[in-house]
Amino acid sequence: MSxxxxxxxxxxxxxxTAIRLQHAGYQVEIYEKEATPGGKxxxxxxxxxxxxxxxxxxxxxPEIYREIFESCGRDPDDYIPMQKLDPIYxxxxxxxxxxxxxISSDMTELTRTIESISEEDVSGFFRYMNEIYQKFVIAKHYILPRxxxxxxxxxxLPMLKKAVKLKPYDTADQFVGRYIKSKRLRQMISFQTLYIGISPLTSPSFYTMIPMLQFLYGVWFIKGGMYTMALSMERLxxxxxxxxxxxxxxxxxxxxNGKAEGIVADGQNVSADYVVCNADFPYAIKHLVQNKPAKGKYTDKKVDSLKYSCxxxxxxxxxDRKYEEIEHVHNFMFNENLDQNLKxxxxxxxxxxxxxxxxxxxxxDSSLAPEGKDGLYILMPVSNAAESKYEWNEETVAYYRGYILNELKKIRGFENIENEIVTETHTTPLDFRSKFNAYNGATFGxxxxxxxxxxYRPQSKASDCENLYFAGSSTHPGAGVPIVLLSAKIASQELIQDDTGEQFDYSAK
Known part of the structure; x- marks a missing residue:
């Protein structure tokens, strides 16, 4: 009996995590409060x-997306057909x-674009790429997967020597500024730490590997959009x-007795040999782990004192129309006062x-909108619900909506955008909190x-409770879909190691 x-x-x-453990021979059941897979x-x-x-x-x-299918002997192209986008954005x-x-991932095109922004920064840009690539190799082999x-x-000693090479005490902004003088170019590179919910003004410098990954390896699109990945994992x-x-x-x-034995769902006790929690860690440790000793150092007070993403x-x-003038899937609108915006x-x-x-x-993928029409998804980073000094109400939504549409009107093709909307909805920090139990409505944990x-981050194996594991953006190695997929790999390996004694090799491959 498994x-x-x-x-x-x-x-x-x-x-x-469920896929990896089911494939390894466990009998896995997922309990999800919503009606569909995928969370956010x-x-x-x-x-x-x-x-x-x-x-x-x-x-x-994309190789990390594909690996979950390959690890089960499946062809990822049968589940998540992808195309490479160029330009990236x-x-x-x-x-x-x-x-x-x-911005292209073709080096010739990218070089031309950088020359057009600031010719004197081209050599500095490639020095930045060289430096951050070396940090990425260390992170990829020794930190992210273990x-x-x-x-x-x-x-x-071996780990600390590698950690020092990451120069962790630089901020992203300082690091990029060392190589690049053009304000526009610096912004285009450093702002991307917001993908994981932190300002480049405070982010450790190694997170500037995010734009490097785009420049070197490109950006991809899954047919049907990102949700295809969630549906395909459910199917597998x-x-x-x-x-x-x-x-x-x-x-x-x-x-x-210091051991997870199952869950209580809708008032019913359901027993299990092991529990893996993918609910946001701060929410889970505060509300789902009600046994005080099992919380370990993560008391309610400690959870509230942690710093949360935007x-x-x-x-x-x-x-009601197609925007032929806007040629790309991904478009970034930078305010010239980006530093003030971030603060x-x-x-x-x-x-x-x-x-x-x-x-x-x-x-x-034209199937995502009616024939001859486009859908616009517009995302603005904002304060999380705990830090926000203003209320999220209809007035706030109307204010931000108006701001976005007014800015878009300045761009060729969007001049009449307000009159071209036929249907709309929105998601706010309060929705991230209520629908996805994102603590403080912090989208990235x-x-x-x-x-x-x-x-220093919460780890996969619960520190003060046996048979309990965590995965997701608030656990090591962090936020962002590929990194969250790595957290799932770590969680499944940790559980298998505890159950069978099998040792995993986390050294460089």
């Missing part, structure tokens, strides 16, 4: 045939809206014999100078400041 594992939450990490990797459908990804939208490091600046820059279960896993899990219970609200992780305001607009986000202020992102998935990264 051992039973309950996975709480069918988000990306929950699905991926979900879909919003509006009348008339407009379909939008709810949250994540940019596919980087178009960048607009609010002070020169009619002079956008196309757990830090005990202090000695990090505090040993079921093909392997796993089962998912939707609409099931888990109230508690049942813990007795949140997002997302508009989903069904439009305001993390100071909880209502934004008056805001940068945002426009994703037009129907450019890559715990902020990856130095004191909350690597061995």
């Amino acid at each position: 051992k039973k594992v309950i996975v709480i939450g069918g988000g990306v990490a929950g699905l991926a 990797m979900n879909r919003i459908e509006l009348e008339g045939g407009y379909r939008f990804d709810l949250g994540p939208s940019i596919v980087m490091m 178009r960048a607009y600046f609010s002070d020169i809206p009619d002079q956008p820059f196309d 757990p830090f279960r005990k202090r000695a896993d990090f505090y040993n 899990f079921k093909e392997l014999g796993g089962s998912i219970h939707y609409g099931k609200n888990v109230q508690e992780i049942a813990i007795r 949140s997002c305001f997302v508009l989903y607009l069904g439009m 305001d986000i993390f100071d909880g202020k209502k934004l008056t100078n805001a940068s945002f992102y426009v994703y037009i998935a129907s450019k890559a 715990l902020q990856p400041i130095l004191k909350q990264s690597n061995h």
Whole structure:
């Protein structure tokens, strides 16, 4: 009789952990409070045939997406057919809206674009790429794929020598500024730490590997949008014999004598040999782990004192036409006062100078909008619900909506945008909190400041409770779809190691 594992939450990490464990011979059941798989990797459908990804939208490091299918002997192309996007994105600046820059992962094209922005920065740009690539190789082999279960896993001479090479005390902004003088170019590179919910002004420098990954390896699009990945993981899990219970609200992780024994869902006790929790770690340790000793150092007070990522305001607009003038799937609108914008986000202020992102998935897959029409997904980073010094109400939504549309009107093709909307909805920090139990409505979980990264971050194996594991963006190695998929791999390996004694080799491959 195979051992039973309950996975709480069918988000990306929950699905991926469940797939790995089911494939390894465990009997796995997922309990998900919503009616669909994917967590924040979900879909919003509006009348008339407009379909939008709810949250994540940019596919980087496609090999990590593919690996979950390959590890089960499947061909990823049968599940998540992908195409490479080039250019990766178009960048607009609010002070020169009619002079956008196309950013390519073709090195020749990219070099030309950088020359057009600032010729004197070209050699500095490639020095930045060289430096950050070396950091990436260290992170890829020694830090991202491995757990830090005990202090000695990090505090040993070989590991510390590698950690020092990451120069962790630089901020992203300082690091990029060392190589690049052009303000526009610096912004285009450093702002991308917002993908994981932290400002480049405070982010450790190694997170500037995010744009490097785009420049070197490209950005991809999954047919049907990101939600195809969630549906395909659900399909694979079921093909392997796993089962998912939707609409099931888990109230508690049942813990007795320092050991997880199952869950309480909708008032019913469900027993299991192991529990993997994909609910956001701060929420889970505060509300689902009710046994005080099992919380370990993560008391309620400690959870409240941690630093949380920013949140997002997302508009989903069904439009009555196609935007031929806007050629790209991904478009970034930079405000010239980006530093002020970043400070305001993390100071909880209502934004008056805001940068945002426009994703037009129907450019890559016309089936996501009615024939001859486009859907616009517009994401603006904002303060999380705990830091925000203003209320999220209809007035705030109207204010940000108006701000976004007014800025877009300055761009050729969007001049009449307000009159071209036929249907719309939105997601606010309060929705991230209520629908996805994102603590404080922080879309990306715990902020990856130095004191909350690597061995300082909550680990997969519960420190003070046996048979309990965590996965997701607030655990090591962090936020972002590829990184969350790595957290799922770590969680499944940790559980298998404890169950069977099998040792995993975390050294460089």
